[in-house]
Amino acid sequence: MAADGWRSFPDAPKIVHPPPGPRSRALLARQAELETDAVAYPGYFPIAVAEGRGSTIEDVDGNRFIDWVAGISVLNLGHRHPRLEAALRAQSERVWHALELPTEARIRFLEELIPVLPGGLAGRAKVLFTVTGADAVETAVSLAEYATGRAGVVAFSGAYHGVHGGAVNLTAGRRYRATSAFVGGRVVRVPFPDPYRSVLGADEGSAGTIRYLEHLVRDPASGVDDLAAVVVEPIQGEGGYVVPPDDFLPELRAFCDRHGLLLIADEVQSGLGRTGKFWAVDHAKVTPDIVCIAKSIGGGIPLSLVAYRADLVKELPRGFHLGTYRGNPLGLAVGVEVLRELKTTDLIARTARRGDRLIDRFRSFQADHPSIGDVRGRGFMIGIEFVDSPTRRTPWGDGAKAMRRALLQRGVLMHTAGAFDQVLRFMAPLVIEDELLERGLAAFEAALDEIDPAPERTVPAPAPPAPRSLAPRTAPVGAGGRPSPILPSGAD
Numbered sequence: 089m090a091a092d093g094w095r096s097f098p099d100a101p102k103i104v105h106p107p108p109g110p111r112s113r114a115l116l117a118r119q120a121e122l123e124t125d126a127v128a129y130p131g132y133f134p135i136a137v138a139e140g141r142g143s144t145i146e147d148v149d150g151n152r153f154i155d156w157v158a159g160i161s162v163l164n165l166g167h168r169h170p171r172l173e174a175a176l177r178a179q180s181e182r183v184w185h186a187l188e189l190p191t192e193a194r195i196r197f198l199e200e201l202i203p204v205l206p207g208g209l210a211g212r213a214k215v216l217f218t219v220t221g222a223d224a225v226e227t228a229v230s231l232a233e234y235a236t237g238r239a240g241v242v243a244f245s246g247a248y249h250g251v252h253g254g255a256v257n258l259t260a261g262r263r264y265r266a267t268s269a270f271v272g273g274r275v276v277r278v279p280f281p282d283p284y285r286s287v288l289g290a291d292e293g294s295a296g297t298i299r300y301l302e303h304l305v306r307d308p309a310s311g312v313d314d315l316a317a318v319v320v321e322p323i324q325g326e327g328g329y330v331v332p333p334d335d336f337l338p339e340l341r342a343f344c345d346r347h348g349l350l351l352i353a354d355e356v357q358s359g360l361g362r363t364g365k366f367w368a369v370d371h372a373k374v375t376p377d378i379v380c381i382a383k384s385i386g387g388g389i390p391l392s393l394v395a396y397r398a399d400l401v402k403e404l405p406r407g408f409h410l411g412t413y414r415g416n417p418l419g420l421a422v423g424v425e426v427l428r429e430l431k432t433t434d435l436i437a438r439t440a441r442r443g444d445r446l447i448d449r450f451r452s453f454q455a456d457h458p459s460i461g462d463v464r465g466r467g468f469m470i471g472i473e474f475v476d477s478p479t480r481r482t483p484w485g486d487g488a489k490a491m492r493r494a495l496l497q498r499g500v501l502m503h504t505a506g507a508f509d510q511v512l513r514f515m516a517p518l519v520i521e522d523e524l525l526e527r528g529l530a531a532f533e534a535a536l537d538e539i540d541p542a543p544e545r546t547v548p549a550p551a552p553p554a555p556r557s558l559a560p561r562t563a564p565v566g567a568g569g570r571p572s573p574i575l576p577s578g579a580d
């Protein structure tokens with residue numbers, strides 16, 4: 089770690105060979121020879137990685153990128169955080185694999201985790217380890233069905249819960265389901281209340297979705313027999329960083345309570361400080377019955393788990409869920425430090441403050457670029473949606489993808505999301521240095537100027553719509569009429 093607190097490569101973004109440079113090209117070609125065509129990410133980011141440091145990545149050609157992808161929200165504490173690296177090294181000198189036998193790392197992890205679980209789960213939950221996010225979601229659904237003695241779960245349009253054989257049935261995108269051999273299951277799909285793309289009518293908000301859920305349960309001819317649980321992402325991730333109206337999760341909780349359904353929160357992408365609260369459900373002050381945790385909890389070492397209300401089931405049969413690698417000691421040792429770092433620093437509160445300012449900054453680009461239809465989010469989970477018409481709101485996936493390419497050439501990694509890949513998502517490590525945020529924003533603005541104009545960009549654009557789920561914000565204006573920097577001096 090540098091003496092001034094910088095962990096990232098200080099000179100990022102630095103492009104010495106326009107990506108893909110010659111050495112990256114050679115490794116990408118070799119990968120293509122040896123690995124399946126099904127690999128996806130080299131298509132989005134055609135570089136070969138040499139080293140990760142803080143919030144930056146160096147490729148094998150010496151290019152240095154600002155990393156606004158963070159391993160899809162795995163690296164909330166950045167690449168190789170010194171605290172995590174030390175824990176990993178120490179654990180690697182003791183034991184790497186111990187099945188489910190207790191180790192000091194395992195017990196320490198549970199003691200750190202359980203008190204910080206959301207709402208009423210804190211201090212009162214049981215934990216079941218899994219390996220991946222999808223594994224956690226499948227296990228949560230199995231648990232809910234076992235606990236209620238009922239079968240059938242509600243999942244939302246736009247949802248992403250993974251692509252394992254069971255989880256893929258909860259995931260909404262056809263592109264994920266089309267290649268799975270295991271599509272089936274007892275899943276009822278219900279429209280997610282998306283303030284920008286409402287399925288149930290522009291003014292319905294949460295009410296339309298809740299009314300439809302009531303119909304499913306109450307109407308004997310709804311076509312739905314039994315429901316055990318509702319699975320929800322508190323903020324949708326792969327669906328396009330969609331923030332539901334503020335009343336949605338409380339209303340969903342109340343619906344579940346009225347009908348004895350369990351509420352499963354999938355915090356795989358949104359948890360662990362990402363949204364400016366420890367858990368995304370904390371914004372709504374809602375306690376789920378079961379929560380799925382993965383990605384950032386292991387800081388990059390695969391680790392996931394399900395935490396559930398201790399009184400949910402009297403006891404689970406031994407071996408209710410199995411898997412050789414569940415609760416791996418290396419991941420657990422790192423997880424202890426992930427949790428301690430989040431608990432003992434002001435990183436999460438700082439993410440909320442910096443996230444608000446970033447949303448303002450991205451919104452300030454909308455005035456000159458009507459191809460940005462919507463900017464929304466919480467903390468460092470910000471979606472910038474591209475449309476080819478701000479009035480028709482037609483998704484402009486090619487625009488967002490062109491931005492991804494233009495940003496790569498400028499040394500900034502930023503990924504897309506949404507059904508049409510029309511949303512650019514900001515998900516930098518929470519520890520990113522302010523200076524790198526400023527450099528990234530400058531690259532973003534330059535890339536915006538470069539991409540092909542959307543058809544209606546030549547006509548005066550109406551004022552961008554303010555998403556209903558967020559209080560309207562005005563961009564703070566600094567010297568010279570420019571938006572103020574992320575951190576006005578002395579603000580943080």
Ligand SMILES: Cc1ncc(COP(=O)(O)O)c(C=O)c1O
Pocket residue numbers: 160220221222223225248249250251321325326354355356357358382383
């Ligand atoms: C909300 C959510 N749930 C589940 C998953 C699946 O996790 P994994 O890829 O580890 O199986 C993801 C992955 O992106 C996710 O974003």
